[in-house]
Amino acid sequence: xxxxxxxxxxxxxxxxxxxxxxxxxxxxxxxxxxxxxxxxxxxxxxxxxxxxxxxxxxxxxxxxxxxxxxxxxxxxxxxxxxxxxxxxxxxxxxxxxxxxxxxxxxxxxxxxxxxxxxxxxxxxxxxxxxxxxxxxxxxxxxxxxxxxxxxxxxxxxxxxxxxxxxxxxxxxxxxxxxxxxxxxxxxxxxxxxxxxxxxxxxxxxxxxxxxxxxxxxxxxxxxxxxxxxxxxxxxxxxxxxxxxxxxxxxxxxxxxxxxxxxxxxxxxxxxxxxxxxxxxxxxxxxxxxxxxxxxxxxxxxxxxxxxxxxxxxxxxxxxxxxxxxxxxxxxxxxxxxxxxxxxxxxxxxxxxxxxxxxxxxxxxxxxxxxxxxxxxxxxxxxxxxxxxxxxxxxxxxxxxxxxxxxxxxxxxxxxxxxxxxxxxxxxxxxxxxxxxxxxxxxxxxxxxx
Amino acid sequence: xxxxxxxxxxxxxxxxxxxxxxxxxxxxxxxxxxxxxxxxxxxxxxxxxxxxxxxxxxxxxxxxxxxxxxxxxxxxxxxxxxxxxxxxxxxxxxxxxxxxxxxxxxxxxxxxxxxxxxxxxxxxxxxxxxxxxxxxxxxxxxxxxxxxxxxxxxxxxxxxxxxxxxxxxxxxxxxxxxxxxxxxxxxxxxxxxxxxxxxxxxxxxxxxxxxxxxxxxxxxxxxxxxxxxxxxxxxxxxxxxxxxxxxxxxxxxxxxxxxxxxxxxxxxxxxxxxxxxxxxxxxxxxxxxxxxxxxxxxxxxxxxxxxxxxxxxxxxxxxxxxxxxxxxxxxxxxxxxxxxxxxxxxxxxxxxxxxxxxxxxxxxxxxxxxxxxxxxxxxxxxxxxxxxxxxxxxxxxxxxxxxxxxxxxxxxxxxxxxxxxxxxxxxxxxxxxxxxxxxxxxxxxxxxxxxxxxxxxxxxxxx
Numbered sequence: 024x025x026x027x028x029x030x031x032x033x034x035x036x037x038x039x040x041x042x043x044x045x046x047x048x049x050x051x052x053x054x055x056x057x058x059x060x061x062x063x064x065x066x067x068x069x070x071x072x073x074x075x076x077x078x079x080x081x082x083x084x085x086x087x088x089x090x091x092x093x094x095x096x097x098x099x100x101x102x103x104x105x106x107x108x109x110x111x112x113x114x115x116x117x118x119x120x121x122x123x124x125x126x127x128x129x130x131x132x133x134x135x136x137x138x139x140x141x142x143x144x145x146x147x148x149x150x151x152x153x154x155x156x157x158x159x160x161x162x163x164x165x166x167x168x169x170x171x172x173x174x175x176x177x178x179x180x181x182x183x184x185x186x187x188x189x190x191x192x193x194x195x196x197x198x199x200x201x202x203x204x205x206x207x208x209x210x211x212x213x214x215x216x217x218x219x220x221x222x223x224x225x226x227x228x229x230x231x232x233x234x235x236x237x238x239x240x241x242x243x244x245x246x247x248x249x250x251x252x253x254x255x256x257x258x259x260x261x262x263x264x265x266x267x268x269x270x271x272x273x274x275x276x277x278x279x280x281x282x283x284x285x286x287x288x289x290x291x292x293x294x295x296x297x298x299x300x301x302x303x304x305x306x307x308x309x310x311x312x313x314x315x316x317x318x319x320x321x322x323x324x325x326x327x328x329x330x331x332x333x334x335x336x337x338x339x340x341x342x343x344x345x346x347x348x349x350x351x352x353x354x355x356x357x358x359x360x361x362x363x364x365x366x367x368x369x370x371x372x373x374x375x376x377x378x379x380x381x382x383x384x385x386x387x388x389x390x391x392x393x394x395x396x397x398x399x400x401x402x403x404x405x406x407x408x409x410x411x412x413x414x415x416x417x418x419x420x421x422x423x424x425x426x427x428x429x430x431x432x433x434x435x436x437x438x439x440x441x442x443x444x445x446x447x448x449x450x451x452x453x454x455x456x457x458x459x460x461x462x463x464x465x466x467x468x469x470x471x472x
Numbered sequence: 473x474x475x476x477x478x479x480x481x482x483x484x485x486x487x488x489x490x491x492x493x494x495x496x497x498x499x500x501x502x503x504x505x506x507x508x509x510x511x512x513x514x515x516x517x518x519x520x521x522x523x524x525x526x527x528x529x530x531x532x533x534x535x536x537x538x539x540x541x542x543x544x545x546x547x548x549x550x551x552x553x554x555x556x557x558x559x560x561x562x563x564x565x566x567x568x569x570x571x572x573x574x575x576x577x578x579x580x581x582x583x584x585x586x587x588x589x590x591x592x593x594x595x596x597x598x599x600x601x602x603x604x605x606x607x608x609x610x611x612x613x614x615x616x617x618x619x620x621x622x623x624x625x626x627x628x629x630x631x632x633x634x635x636x637x638x639x640x641x642x643x644x645x646x647x648x649x650x651x652x653x654x655x656x657x658x659x660x661x662x663x664x665x666x667x668x669x670x671x672x673x674x675x676x677x678x679x680x681x682x683x684x685x686x687x688x689x690x691x692x693x694x695x696x697x698x699x700x701x702x703x704x705x706x707x708x709x710x711x712x713x714x715x716x717x718x719x720x721x722x723x724x725x726x727x728x729x730x731x732x733x734x735x736x737x738x739x740x741x742x743x744x745x746x747x748x749x750x751x752x753x754x755x756x757x758x759x760x761x762x763x764x765x766x767x768x769x770x771x772x773x774x775x776x777x778x779x780x781x782x783x784x785x786x787x788x789x790x791x792x793x794x795x796x797x798x799x800x801x802x803x804x805x806x807x808x809x810x811x812x813x814x815x816x817x818x819x820x821x822x823x824x825x826x827x828x829x830x831x832x833x834x835x836x837x838x839x840x841x842x843x844x845x846x847x848x849x850x851x852x853x854x855x856x857x858x859x860x861x862x863x864x865x866x867x868x869x870x871x872x873x874x875x876x877x878x879x880x881x882x883x884x885x886x887x888x889x890x891x892x893x894x895x896x897x898x899x900x901x902x903x904x905x906x907x908x909x910x911x912x913x914x915x916x917x918x919x920x921x922x923x924x925x926x927x928x929x930x931x932x933x934x935x
Contacts (some may be wrong), residue, residue: 059729066557067536067811071523086520090540099520107516110506141557166852201731202851208733210852244927247698256506277509278612279648279656357503359515394857397846398879402655406881407929409857426855428879428929430698439928440502470698470929 030180039080043119045181054172058148066428075356076100118337121183126311129302134218136180149150154229166199185316187362202236210237243421244471251386260450260459265395271362272339296370297325306366307456315351368458372443381418405435429469439465473625490560493529499808500660507614508679520595523808528544530790536811538777565706569633582618595663599680604683611650614935626768641670645683649691663902692855693874696930702838703926709901711916713810716856717884724791724814726851745780755816759902760817760914767803806910813909824894828920831868839862847863854884879929
């Protein structure tokens, strides 16, 4: 049975028990290749997917899902969704959407990856590993050398007439090297996100990872104090992504975001603007409609320091009496509708990274942070993260620094941004495709010696 | 779940182009997840995860494929596609399945799907009332109820044919305290390999009180100071220290490739002689316990470090080949979507002799980390970090005041040598551990212990 037929059957039968229903289907194809010492260490291929049903009975929404996609699952899906709806007592109005008038048409470059033979992908990794291993005699081994490719199809059909489908594809490659000098062991990594393997220069990737590792040899902590800080572009993007929930209308309405009642107020310095562009060419989360079938919208979330909007799905928008911003999201078919960003970036400034560094007498340039899932609290805004980087002295990079933490409060950090680089870069997509230029912050607490 | 005939045909197809080992992993899992926010049930989702993973080894190379479609025709197609990556001669296959003697270390009394959802919802509402009314500072409470009922079948060309059923239940409360435009969060989330009888063992009101107590304590706390100082870590989730600082580095996935700081150190002193560390997949009804691992090997109790000497690693089949060592029953995976690799089950530092009071009384100045949050490690360097959820400054042998926002960083090899006091009251805490083979339930644990000096990353008081 094809998906459309199966979905129609579920909706038809579900109508007997529930007022309105929606089917959400996601299908993924993935390839993962890992190389170790010149051989394919792991080669993984998959094709899988799942179907989620949600339906409204007596004004309440129930959810169910299955990965066993056949006719035998239909009754279970409807019964479970109906049963689950009975226990919902949130008074918020649930909506199965009738569809937007118009969806943006935009150029979302399709990837060429499916037509690239597996041998070329393997050769790319072998070249990358060999290049990194032979680049410097201090390269001791390769911690990881991997390629991952995905193709994801999305399909939404409901009893209000929405019938939408799209697909997305891409790949990323990364390498992590271990360098040694005597007992001193450090690691360096680099990654690329792409839609065409030809865009990726393995020599450049190997060089970046090896140079990062070697530059960290001999690193030691810096004296505990407050210092001006420069965040590497992708590091600030990672931190912004980890704090992404502060912009969610759902968190705001539940009193879990300190941005409550801050629309129209200044929450960051004048030079700081954050844009969401769902139509970004080559954006990994580019799409014309969200997971509720609502059209996506280009917008500024923060404009010159002023908070312009939260991110809404249908339910939270209805509650605030505004339009959905097209940010309704299912983490997967296993999850209920929540709110998530698409492609979001900090607008670039006019300074080069060198300009930023040369503006500091004594400070730290942070090139990586660890513990984003634990050392950071989106509710309070507090963060304390393990970090590596370089000490800056008299406008120049002086030496590598490790085993330090940087700590602050994100809401204060936004007000302390002094300069923004012109080197916008996107980080590995996790919950949205998030980018930032290098960012200079007035000061943060650094704990070291 | 699949007939023996189908399994044989799929394994044969998997070795049709060479390879010396093939495995099939079948998973059928029912999940229920209910979420309450602000006293109201907001989401209630249930579903069925279902799929099959096929793995082939050719010496040290691994090929993995998975699918949702378990028809024999499709499984053979997938097995052949996976095999095509090898492209050498067919391996002759004689299959003689040995069904291991079944054991049941996680006896289940009440299968969650047989329990009326109303009972689950009632528990959540009871807990909410207690958490919300704990103190006027508590501004928001979220509660999650989760139960899983996972059935697996694992068969391989070594003759393993094993089935297991893993039932798990978890109940977690997150409380937020607000004052003067600031917010702090407290979390407590016990779980076990148990059915609904779990709620005879735990008291949801106590779970709720604990989450709110932490939030309410931390909202009045000052920022933690920065610097290097002695750190006392309490039991239960304090065990995340060993989990991050050392446990991951003992996983064969890193050791076998020489990319762990613990590689080539068996028999050597790697920790203070006060430290004995164990990973035990057989603790009855333990959060990280299973009868067999996800490669069909019975789980076991592995002594990793004994009185400071490194005794064993955590080993799965593939990395065991690389190391010339047997599996320790440590091959785990989140689901059929992941190839298994070496992981922890229930990992803890064994009890010593001191009481928590003695440890605090013997500390002139330092941090007492009562509750820890999550963390991470770079196994190649051993550098770790984790967050303190509830901390206190200790001065002259007494607890001085609560402090917030601290992160602890250090190096795994060094920190084990710096443990200078080990307490007697061992207890375990439940977590989800994320790594290459996905997110899996794992217990961490330890008695209270002291680390002579550790870098504490806090924020100095503003001006």
